[in-house]
Amino acid sequence: MNENIDRQWHDVLSERNKLRVDLEALADAVRRYHDDHHDGAARWCDALPCRLLFQPRL
Numbered sequence: 001m002n003e004n005i006d007r008q009w010h011d012v013l014s015e016r017n018k019l020r021v022d023l024e025a026l027a028d029a030v031r032r033y034h035d036d037h038h039d040g041a042a043r044w045c046d047a048l049p050c051r052l053l054f055q056p057r058l
Contacts, residue, residue: 027053030042030049030053031053033049034047034054038050042054043055
């Protein structure tokens, strides 16, 4: 039984790590898009992708 729980926990952590890598890749892609298409700091950009990724949330 412990083996099954350990395996499930390992699977959950592996999936979380894959999602984190995917999100980091997405953030890098949006940063590159911003750098190629917009002026100024990404944090203050009014374009929707930049706002969603870079502006702080309350």
